[in-house]
Amino acid sequence: MRNSPARRASPIGQMRRGVASSNDSEVRNRSRRGSGRPTLADVAGLAGVGSITVSRALRDPERVSPELRQRIAAAVNELGYVPNPSARALASARADVIGVLVPSLTNNVFSEVLRGIHEGLGDCPLQIQFGNTHYSDEEEERLLRVFLGQRPSALIVSGIDQGPTTRQMLEEAGCPVVQIMEIGPDPVDMMIGFSHLEAGKVVARHLIDVGCKRIGFLGARMDPRSRRRLAGYEAVMREAGHFDAALVTTTISPSSVSMGVSLFHKALERTPDVDAVICNNDDVALGVLFACHRAGLQVPAQISIAGFNDLEMMEVASPSITSVRTPRYEIGRRAIAMARAAIAGKRPQRTVVDLGFELKIRESTMRPAVLAL
Amino acid sequence: MRNSPARRASPIGQMRRGVASSNDSEVRNRSRRGSGRPTLADVAGLAGVGSITVSRALRDPERVSPELRQRIAAAVNELGYVPNPSARALASARADVIGVLVPSLTNNVFSEVLRGIHEGLGDCPLQIQFGNTHYSDEEEERLLRVFLGQRPSALIVSGIDQGPTTRQMLEEAGCPVVQIMEIGPDPVDMMIGFSHLEAGKVVARHLIDVGCKRIGFLGARMDPRSRRRLAGYEAVMREAGHFDAALVTTTISPSSVSMGVSLFHKALERTPDVDAVICNNDDVALGVLFACHRAGLQVPAQISIAGFNDLEMMEVASPSITSVRTPRYEIGRRAIAMARAAIAGKRPQRTVVDLGFELKIRESTMRPAVLAL
DNA sequence: AACAGGGATGGTAGCGCTACCAACAGGTAT
DNA sequence: ATACCTGTTGGTAGCGCTACCATCCCTGTT
Numbered sequence: 001m002r003n004s005p006a007r008r009a010s011p012i013g014q015m016r017r018g019v020a021s022s023n024d025s026e027v028r029n030r031s032r033r034g035s036g037r038p039t040l041a042d043v044a045g046l047a048g049v050g051s052i053t054v055s056r057a058l059r060d061p062e063r064v065s066p067e068l069r070q071r072i073a074a075a076v077n078e079l080g081y082v083p084n085p086s087a088r089a090l091a092s093a094r095a096d097v098i099g100v101l102v103p104s105l106t107n108n109v110f111s112e113v114l115r116g117i118h119e120g121l122g123d124c125p126l127q128i129q130f131g132n133t134h135y136s137d138e139e140e141e142r143l144l145r146v147f148l149g150q151r152p153s154a155l156i157v158s159g160i161d162q163g164p165t166t167r168q169m170l171e172e173a174g175c176p177v178v179q180i181m182e183i184g185p186d187p188v189d190m191m192i193g194f195s196h197l198e199a200g201k202v203v204a205r206h207l208i209d210v211g212c213k214r215i216g217f218l219g220a221r222m223d224p225r226s227r228r229r230l231a232g233y234e235a236v237m238r239e240a241g242h243f244d245a246a247l248v249t250t251t252i253s254p255s256s257v258s259m260g261v262s263l264f265h266k267a268l269e270r271t272p273d274v275d276a277v278i279c280n281n282d283d284v285a286l287g288v289l290f291a292c293h294r295a296g297l298q299v300p301a302q303i304s305i306a307g308f309n310d311l312e313m314m315e316v317a318s319p320s321i322t323s324v325r326t327p328r329y330e331i332g333r334r335a336i337a338m339a340r341a342a343i344a345g346k347r348p349q350r351t352v353v354d355l356g357f358e359l360k361i362r363e364s365t366m367r368p369a370v371l372a373l
Numbered sequence: 374m375r376n377s378p379a380r381r382a383s384p385i386g387q388m389r390r391g392v393a394s395s396n397d398s399e400v401r402n403r404s405r406r407g408s409g410r411p412t413l414a415d416v417a418g419l420a421g422v423g424s425i426t427v428s429r430a431l432r433d434p435e436r437v438s439p440e441l442r443q444r445i446a447a448a449v450n451e452l453g454y455v456p457n458p459s460a461r462a463l464a465s466a467r468a469d470v471i472g473v474l475v476p477s478l479t480n481n482v483f484s485e486v487l488r489g490i491h492e493g494l495g496d497c498p499l500q501i502q503f504g505n506t507h508y509s510d511e512e513e514e515r516l517l518r519v520f521l522g523q524r525p526s527a528l529i530v531s532g533i534d535q536g537p538t539t540r541q542m543l544e545e546a547g548c549p550v551v552q553i554m555e556i557g558p559d560p561v562d563m564m565i566g567f568s569h570l571e572a573g574k575v576v577a578r579h580l581i582d583v584g585c586k587r588i589g590f591l592g593a594r595m596d597p598r599s600r601r602r603l604a605g606y607e608a609v610m611r612e613a614g615h616f617d618a619a620l621v622t623t624t625i626s627p628s629s630v631s632m633g634v635s636l637f638h639k640a641l642e643r644t645p646d647v648d649a650v651i652c653n654n655d656d657v658a659l660g661v662l663f664a665c666h667r668a669g670l671q672v673p674a675q676i677s678i679a680g681f682n683d684l685e686m687m688e689v690a691s692p693s694i695t696s697v698r699t700p701r702y703e704i705g706r707r708a709i710a711m712a713r714a715a716i717a718g719k720r721p722q723r724t725v726v727d728l729g730f731e732l733k734i735r736e737s738t739m740r741p742a743v744l745a746l
Numbered sequence: 747a748a749c750a751g752g753g754a755t756g757g758t759a760g761c762g763c764t765a766c767c768a769a770c771a772g773g774t775a776t
Numbered sequence: 777a778t779a780c781c782t783g784t785t786g787g788t789a790g791c792g793c794t795a796c797c798a799t800c801c802c803t804g805t806t
Contacts, residue, residue, distance in 0.1 A: 035761080039761095040763065041763095049786085050787075051764095052785080053785060053786070056784095063784075065785090068784090068785085082519075082522035083762090083763080084762050084763070085459075085522065085523055086459040086460075086463040086763090087763040087764085087791090088762080088764075089791090090457070090459040090460050090761090090762080090791045091763040091764040091790080091791055093408045093764095093791065095459060105484050105487055105491065106484065106485070108481060108484070111484045114478055115478040115479060118478065127502060128503065129500060145455070149456065149457070149458065150459070151408060256685050256686075257685060258685060287686075290690055290691040291689075293666075293691040312630060313629075313630035313631070313659060315631065316631045316660060316663050317630075318667040408792090412791095412792055414792080414793095422755080422756085423755065423756040424756090424792090424794095425755075425757080425793095425794075426755060429755090429794095432794090436754075438754065441754090456793080457791085459792080460792035461793055461794075462761090463762065463763085463792080464760080464793040464795075465794055466795095
């Protein structure tokens with residue numbers, strides 16, 4: 001019941017027999033090897049051309065005369081020919097695969113990036129080979145090694161803090177490499193993202209502007225990007241003379257809404273006088289909002305909340321939550337576009353692209369006076 | 374700067390010259406084809422065995438004597454040999470690829486499933502080939518066609534409502550097929566999920582039990598699974614004599630928290646007397662919670678809310694939200710386990726697995742009396 | 747002692763495609 | 777008329793691996 005390709009193949013075999021040398025095809029039908037599916041040679045036989053011409057017509061139609069092109073298209077259609085990517089990869093020593101390494105799948109930031117990557121691909125015949133590093137350098141190195149074994153057409157990796165071995169492998173990969181999410185000095189090849197340090201600064205400045213002084217920082221899963229946001233916060237707080245190490249509450253445990261609740265409780269214990277919290281992402285911010293609601297703390301009258309990433313729900317939360325809009329989807333799309341351009345030999349003029357970010361100011365950080373309007 | 378594989382390959386080439394016939398290797402070095410990386414034959418030369426023995430040692434070590442196995446392992450290590458998956462796929466007419474089709478990446482339900490799939494894979498040498506159908510039958514069919522062109526080892530598809538062409542392609546795929554998320558009659562091959570109809574019934578019954586009568590149903594992105602949950606709701610409501618078509622507010626637009634807000638507003642307009650809403654997922658439920666908060670409606674005193682999926686945040690929301698816990702991660706893990714077993718020829722005895730679900734009753738649907746305790 | 751049986755090993759011939767070169771037509775420059 | 781392009785087509789030889797046999801050796805049996 002589960003196995004009919006052999007049956008399906010037989011009409012094709014007969015078709016072939018009528019066109020190619022009959023001896024040939026009979027031998028082929030008896031053979032136990034082979035996939036039983038039409039090949040380039042079958043298409044070529046039916047169209048009455050050489051197989052290499054079919055190959056060209058499929059990959060680079062410009063180089064084949066319109067007449068042959070049409071005959072070949074008809075033959076492809078009739079046989080239901082689908083190219084064999086393994087054979088192509090083997091013959092050309094280059095797989096139509098783009099390796100993508102991200103640190104997490106749970107995190108909806110990266111699912112947005114992945115969506116951008118998939119949609120940026122459109123229907124071009126590239127495959128995405130996807131790997132989850134779980135925020136581990138060793139795992140990243142292992143996965144990269146596996147990916148390189150396939151001779152990918154390009155690589156997309158998250159962040160700019162690869163370990164030395166990983167860094168060297170990327171440099172020697174012999175294919176375009178795009179580092180995403182962040183920008184920094186010394187790219188391996190290309191880079192697209194924004195400055196997390198600046199983003200941290202902007203949020204902190206905003207809260208100082210609206211009159212907050214005891215501004216806490218809550219961070220779960222303190223990856224390198226979160227640490228840079230924290231560094232931006234710290235720089236601005238020091239400059240304003242407000243910095244206090246007790247205001248910073250972080251954990252390396254994974255981020256979640258409930259982790260936001262517990263980080264907030266811990267912060268309240270350490271610094272009961274906090275008048276604002278900056279969260280390293282929106283999950284944590286949402287947890288803080290819920291915790292405030294449960295504790296009867298008025299937002300923003302008694303405490304202001306700022307998040308990071310600007311998930312869609314931030315705008316409709318009650319109160320709506322100030323957050324930094326990050327171009328996650330756009331990063332995915334543009335990363336693929338850059339990779340494709342580089343594969344096609346047209347390296348973009350700008351190899352380091354700063355997509356920036358946007359502070360979305362909402363109710364959770366508005367001054368009472370403004371709210372009253 | 375970007376291109377060093379050629380340089381890296383040269384010591385390997387020299388190594389090879391010392392072992393294999395020197396004439397051979399010189400020709401090989403001059404050739405412009407080939408990846409420049411060590412091959413099975415190189416490993417075989419260094420270990421002093423036939424290449425087929427190396428192949429066996431790598432795929433099925435039991436069949437090679439311990440002594441040779443060790444020599445081969447040493448040679449692999451020394452050369453840094455990595456098998457070429459394309460060549461393997463071509464020669465064996467079978468790629469070590471599992472095709473996975475899901476309808477959405479935005480939806481965190483499916484990112485959990487994907488996480489389960491990736492983690493269920495462990496470090497076995499299978500690759501996941503992933504496709505996003507965007508809830509479109511045509512797109513599903515197109516992607517399936519692409520996947521089948523690679524002769525995957527197994528296929529994982531979402532839902533049980535494939536179109537006739539897709540259904541036929543799956544039946545003729547000649548590889549194990551796992552349908553996930555749902556169970557139903559007439560599986561293509563294997564199936565893992567739970568009954569959405571039952572889940573819909575259980576939630577509706579619970580709300581009736583706590584004394585609600587005008588129970589609304591809010592649904593965004595009404596895919597087949599959501600429709601079956603709605604059918605369960607409708608059946609129970611009819612049985613209780615509470616059904617009213619005006620209580621059902623749905624849209625095919627994508628689901629989101631803000632869509633939950635607007636669906637709730639629409640429902641309030643049509644049936645201002647609703648005393649509870651069942652949402653087809655937790656995003657919508659969260660939107661309802663925010664809308665209630667903004668409108669000053671007490672939850673659950675004035676209105677009860679139930680969600681679906683039991684995202685982590687439901688438990689810490691304020692009030693916490695009743696939801697149906699669905700085994701998303703587990704579905705991914707088990708689906709891969711079933712696929713791997715089938716690939717290995719050990720088809721599981723149970724080919725249709727019902728993982729069930731669990732109604733998590735929380736504050737948002739508690740009777741005032743219970744809350745007062 | 748001859749033989750069958752089984753486990754370990756190797757040789758060979760592809761898998762389906764593309765890189766490379768060769769061939770040839772039809773034009774343009776010499 | 778010859779040489780020399782340029783553009784289209786085809787032949788051939790692999791890419792690196794595995795399926796399929798053949799071979800070898802070592803048992804155990806008659």
